[in-house]
Amino acid sequence: MGQMTYDPVLDSQPVPRMRLLSPLRPPAPGRALVLVPDHGTALTVKAGEEVPDARFGAYQTVFTVDMSEHRVTMDIPLLSRDPTFSFRGRVSLFCRVADPAEVVARRIRDMSGAMYGHIKRMLRRVSREFDIAEFHEAEEALNVEVRDFTGDSAIHVRGIQVELLVDDDEIAASGRAYRDVVRETRLADMRRRRHLDLIREEGADGLLAEIMEQEGARAALDRLERSEAERREARLAAMRMVLERGDGHREPFEQAELERAVLDEVLDEDRHRGRRLRGALASAAGPLSPDSPSAKPISAGPVPTEPARDHEPVRAGSVVRGEVLADGFEQPPPDEPLTGTEGGGSPASGSAPATPAGSGPSPRPVSRLRGTASRRSRGDRDR
Known part of the structure; x- marks a missing residue:
């Protein structure tokens, strides 16, 4: 870095008129003499040049000027x-x-x-x-x-x-702020990548395990319960909207099937949720000793099984998909089309095989609507 400024005039002295013993001498290299006379223009003498009238002359002042760069x-x-x-x-x-x-x-x-x-x-x-x-x-x-x-x-x-x-302070402050932003961005990216890897490898259970490790079993249980409640509320709201919007265009047996499907889904969700919560609490509590009462299996009694409805005869007074059959009514309603006997074929087509002699009484005609509804409800239950 150079100097801020400098004075080009190094020296200035008055000049006596008689200079016999002290004549004016030429300047050193890099300097110049400026002789100011009484009248007229100033005279410049550079290094190596002779000074005119060095011993005699009408000069008032001599200036020494710096000629260097x-x-x-x-x-x-x-x-x-x-x-x-x-x-x-x-x-x-x-x-x-x-x-x-x-x-x-x-x-x-x-x-x-x-x-x-x-x-x-x-x-x-x-x-x-x-x-x-x-x-x-x-x-x-x-x-x-x-x-x-x-x-x-x-x-x-x-x-x-x-x-x-x-400004130096501004450079330091802005550099510090920039480094802080870069550091926070990198840390956030590392956390996001770790969470993504955790989700890809272990799914939601891995996130729950991390929450349990950091915040405890109670926090994980609260989050799980809250998630299940929100999911159940959303499902019920959707089902309620479906039930309320289509009542006028739905048959009674279809309404009954839809209500039963809603109840089955909610109850199945509650059973799965109970098993999941019991597993999470058991993992948080640690292994149980063989003598502990909680370690013994809980006898829930025999699990009732639903009899197959396809092989049961339709009895009077029984409920079949929302329809009540009157006492003494053994045949399908007259407004329902028939699929023919259980042996197959259609009465209208005339292609039904004849019943062999001595094979017993002929089976009752089967309602096509009731048979379709029974098969559809069984498929819904299997799903």
Whole structure:
């Protein structure tokens, strides 16, 4: 980093008129003498040149000017498109005195101050075209603007470069915030991948096991009960909507079948839920000792089995899929089509096989509707 500024005039002394014993001598390399006479223009003497009238002459003052090249740095605030925001610009350049006499005439004692105003105007014409967020674009445009600037007749400039700065505290704070965001994002991604792997490998039971490990068996049981209750409520709401919307277009036996299907599904869900909850609590409680009462099998009694209805005769007064048969009624209602005898065939087609002689009484005609309903309900129960 270069110096902020420097004074090009190193020394100034009055010159006596008689200089027999102390004549004016040529300057050292990298310096120049500016002799200011009583009248007329100043005289410049560079290194290696002789001083005219070194012992006699009407010179008032002699100035020693620095002719070497210096690197100068200037900090210039540059307004952006929005005047409430500004860029922090830093300009670095190499400069030297081009004309010592003009430097003395213009009384330049601060090189940065002599160039500051002009460079600032050049840069602000460009910076006001950019928003504060367009940091890199603005910096590139500023460097293009000052690339051909070489100074003026008194000062020569080269290698000018513009850099837009960011505050050190802002850099530290923004970097810390960025690292925090990156860290949180990576941790969240790791947690999400772990949960996905757990679901793929073990399903919902794996998630319940993790909840039980972290929060205890009671938390897992509460979550399971809540999930089951929500599922049951949703199922009942859907069934209630189905039952309420189609009563006018549904036969009585269809209504009875639908109600029975709803009850069977709810009761089956409750039985599965009880087994699942008992298994979860048993796992949480740990293994039981052989002497514990809970370890002994619980006798629930004989499981009632539902007799097959397909082989039972239809009796008077019995309920068949929502229909009540009157006493003494052994045949299907007259409005129901018949499928023929149990031997197969249709009475209307005339293709029914004749009953062999001596084979016993002929079977009763079977209702096609009742037979269809019985088979459909049995299929629903199997599902």
